[in-house]
Amino acid sequence: MKTRRWIRRLLMIIGVLVMGVQFGLLTVHAADESQSQIGFTVEPIIPDNQIDKDATYYHLAVEPNKEQEISIKVKSLAKEAVTVDIGVTNAVTSTSGVIDYGQEKPVLDESLKVPLTTMVSVSKDEEHVTVQNFEEKTVKITIHPPKEDFSGIKLGALTFMKAEDENAKKRAGISNRYGYKVGLILSEDRTTYNEGADLKLKKIQPGLDNGMKMININFQNPEPKILPKLKIEAKMTKKGSKEVLKEHELTDRSLAPNSNYNFGVPWGMDPITPGDYTMHIVAQSGDKTWKWDENFTISAADADKVNKKSVNKYTLSKKILALIITILVLNSILLMLRLTKYRWQKNSTIDEVPVIIKKKKRKIKDK
Numbered sequence: 001m002k003t004r005r006w007i008r009r010l011l012m013i014i015g016v017l018v019m020g021v022q023f024g025l026l027t028v029h030a031a032d033e034s035q036s037q038i039g040f041t042v043e044p045i046i047p048d049n050q051i052d053k054d055a056t057y058y059h060l061a062v063e064p065n066k067e068q069e070i071s072i073k074v075k076s077l078a079k080e081a082v083t084v085d086i087g088v089t090n091a092v093t094s095t096s097g098v099i100d101y102g103q104e105k106p107v108l109d110e111s112l113k114v115p116l117t118t119m120v121s122v123s124k125d126e127e128h129v130t131v132q133n134f135e136e137k138t139v140k141i142t143i144h145p146p147k148e149d150f151s152g153i154k155l156g157a158l159t160f161m162k163a164e165d166e167n168a169k170k171r172a173g174i175s176n177r178y179g180y181k182v183g184l185i186l187s188e189d190r191t192t193y194n195e196g197a198d199l200k201l202k203k204i205q206p207g208l209d210n211g212m213k214m215i216n217i218n219f220q221n222p223e224p225k226i227l228p229k230l231k232i233e234a235k236m237t238k239k240g241s242k243e244v245l246k247e248h249e250l251t252d253r254s255l256a257p258n259s260n261y262n263f264g265v266p267w268g269m270d271p272i273t274p275g276d277y278t279m280h281i282v283a284q285s286g287d288k289t290w291k292w293d294e295n296f297t298i299s300a301a302d303a304d305k306v307n308k309k310s311v312n313k314y315t316l317s318k319k320i321l322a323l324i325i326t327i328l329v330l331n332s333i334l335l336m337l338r339l340t341k342y343r344w345q346k347n348s349t350i351d352e353v354p355v356i357i358k359k360k361k362r363k364i365k366d367k
Contacts, residue, residue, distance in 0.1 A: 038178045039082035040131055042160050043073040052189060057183030061190055065147045071194055074129055074137050081132035083163035090118045091155040092196050093261040097253030099155035101181050111222040112258035116156035119145055152224025153193045155257050156257030157181040183337060198316035204279055204296040206272050206303060213272055215265035227255040230285045239276040240297055272303040
């Protein structure tokens, strides 16, 4: 009996250890670097042609073919020298549905004919500025609007990023950039920049977002205005059916001028299946509403391509399969041991029941 108990406990310990090793791999540790390690700060010098006098970013009224210089201070926060890389970026819409000023080489929408980066430049000798021992330097930025006038706004940012330590980068194998972005809006007609935008539906197709299967609805804001506080609801059905297969909703999104945005409807763990579908969409921004009931087809080739590259899918590696089999075998053995013990205890209990023999009483006759 002691041997059986010892075997049962050993099997249970082995099962716990096997499961512990597997789930222990899910532990993740992360650390963030504080802003104090950037080593510098920036201060815009606002010029007279600033439209919004209360803004801490640049919102400038410009004229066709009239060049202008603006200045910005770069201040050291420590004795040690720090080199600052200075550049210009165009504003685009990120996959999260917010205006992104940080992409160095974004894919620009076809409606953006003259990007901000073609109108703003940093001189070669000021693309990399070194400040040290609480030093302050003033950097000049040149704005040169094209001869042809433009409507609406050109939106982007001036970027001031701490130069990377190449040796540290090689040792770590990753790239971390820290710094500041100063918004830059250029306008010729001085109209309100967050009114008058539009929303167009371009295409619907399966895709991936961080390895997750999505049905991407590509929207476009073709106007040189920001589309603010956008709410989007999307419901997907089989073509000709009313049953909702997938749905998603997002609120408080913002689209950059002349940009496009992939609104992703999560598919989930199941493989994407080819077929004919309909996407029912309602979008709202302010007093504007857009509606679509758009038919689209997912081909077998597109579904297979996305399913193979996806990370959220039902797949079992050999190690996971071996682990599952081991746990099932251990559970089966434990169950058998319990049943055996139960039967043994039952039989023992029956054998120990005393047998009561009733004897008939004899009647004694008086002689």
